Amino acid sequence: MHLTRPAVSLAAATAAAALLLAGCGGGDDGDSKSDKIEGADSSKDKSPSPKKNEGTQENEPDFRTSDIKLPDDLKMVFDWEQPSDPDKAAALDGAADYMRAMNHGSVKQDPKDPVLMRHVVPLQTAEEAATKKVKADVEDGLSVTGKERFSHAKIGDVVDSKLVEVSFCMDQREFFSKEIKTGKIRRTEPSEGDFMRLSLVMQKPEKSKQVWKARTFVFKGEGRKTCEG
16 A cells, blocks of 8 residues: 555554454455444445536536635545435535545644534544544645545435435545655555545534534545446
8 A cells, every 4th residue: 555645644543543444455345344334324225426417527527616725736526416415415515525624634734723623523533533644644744735536425314314424435546645844745656545435424513504524434445446437
């Protein structure tokens, strides 16, 4: 695996926090022996997000315009569309912003970045995974650069009127670490670790117009067969 890629730092930080599933990363299909996540039932009718329309943003599809500001040299592409169900759409929207906020924390070199803290449920595994990943970047003097693409989203049913499980692929073939002091980009050769599958449990806000926040984080391992193409 790429030792300098940001997502590997995320995986390592998550493992240190005992958040990784047993045996994750051992296969390249992204499947684990157990898909159940604490905080949400695994829905039998977990449907993928709608496919892209023909000719719509075919070059650089994206989920939506976010208010999270990232540097010009960092691009995050969300290759999926909003589901018709408003709660599922909001949960997927929140998952996208959680990933944006995590990169924002690395850019700002702050594990407790206020932007990141707005998108996590306090004292839950999604917060712990994100802060540990950002802290590792800070300790290593690294930020992030390049293009990170997300696709193959699957969204579970709403549980207890407030929890939704969202899983998706992360493609990091063009995504790298960047040294803060020198600006040097740590480019690496392509590998199976460029494709990963993540799962989040998103929590509905108590008040309207507030964001859905990430509650539970699970790194499901490498997923080239599932995620490529």
